[in-house]
Amino acid sequence: MLLHVQDLHAHYGKSHILHGVTFDMEEADIVCLLGRNGSGRSTTLKAMMGWLPPTQGSVVLKGRELAGRSAHGIARSGLGYVPEDRLVFPNLTVEENLHMGILPGVEGAPKWRLEDMFTYFPRLKERRDQRAGTMSGGEQQMLTMCRTLLGNPLVVLIDEPTEGLAPKIVDVVSEVIRDIHSRGVGVLLVEQKMSMALKVARRVLVMGHGEVVFAGPPEDMRNRADIRRDWLEVA
Numbered sequence: 001m002l003l004h005v006q007d008l009h010a011h012y013g014k015s016h017i018l019h020g021v022t023f024d025m026e027e028a029d030i031v032c033l034l035g036r037n038g039s040g041r042s043t044t045l046k047a048m049m050g051w052l053p054p055t056q057g058s059v060v061l062k063g064r065e066l067a068g069r070s071a072h073g074i075a076r077s078g079l080g081y082v083p084e085d086r087l088v089f090p091n092l093t094v095e096e097n098l099h100m101g102i103l104p105g106v107e108g109a110p111k112w113r114l115e116d117m118f119t120y121f122p123r124l125k126e127r128r129d130q131r132a133g134t135m136s137g138g139e140q141q142m143l144t145m146c147r148t149l150l151g152n153p154l155v156v157l158i159d160e161p162t163e164g165l166a167p168k169i170v171d172v173v174s175e176v177i178r179d180i181h182s183r184g185v186g187v188l189l190v191e192q193k194m195s196m197a198l199k200v201a202r203r204v205l206v207m208g209h210g211e212v213v214f215a216g217p218p219e220d221m222r223n224r225a226d227i228r229r230d231w232l233e234v235a
Helices: 041-049 071-076 094-100 114-120 122-126 137-149 167-182 194-200 218-222 225-232
Strands: 003-012 015-025 030-034 056-061 079-082 155-159 186-190 203-208 211-216
Touching: 003 041, 015 041, 015 056, 015 211, 030 041, 030 167, 030 194, 041 056, 041 071, 041 079, 041 155, 041 186, 071 079, 079 137, 094 114, 094 137, 114 122, 114 137, 114 167, 122 137, 137 155, 137 167, 167 186, 167 194, 194 218, 203 218, 203 225, 211 218, 211 225
Parallel strands: 030 186, 030 203, 079 155, 155 186
Antiparallel strands: 003 015, 003 056, 203 211
16 A cells, blocks of 8 residues: 555635545555545645645555645655646746755655656756746646656645646646656546546546545446536536
């Protein structure tokens, strides 16, 4: 077992958002979190990463409890995070942003080099001296993903990686996610585009009202019209 999340609860002030999220990830798994807006998908990632301290529950990565630790401590323990809003350092260059993400990593985590990132996204190499704040949204998404990988994580949490991206870039991101998996990194993906999610995921979790309401392989998801109707489709 690579990652075990058990009975995770989280609040924004008095609003109870997560109501006992529970799931597992095997070694080098690709798991996609699906659900309508407001179902708790992004909050799950933030609670796991310590950006929103959970009020109850457990997050265990390779036998190490992460819940209650600081976000930077969690990152050093092998959990990486690509936030939806990218959060590049706008006044630093592309290469300086990438260097900000470099961590030694934990034992057993695949090791990534700057040149690996430039191979994935040649555009970043072309713009390595450009300030990150002047780049397009798609380029910033590439940069944030690469910066996270340079932390050498065991598992990377990716929130809405294709939001606002051109179709060609979506295809590139999909291939990168597959390659990350092939290198031995677990991927927990929040994605709005169900077609893309079902192509890359090995397992699907559907969230509703702050908890997991379905878990299974993509094939089962395709055959569950009731789950899609009740928890994913917008009337």
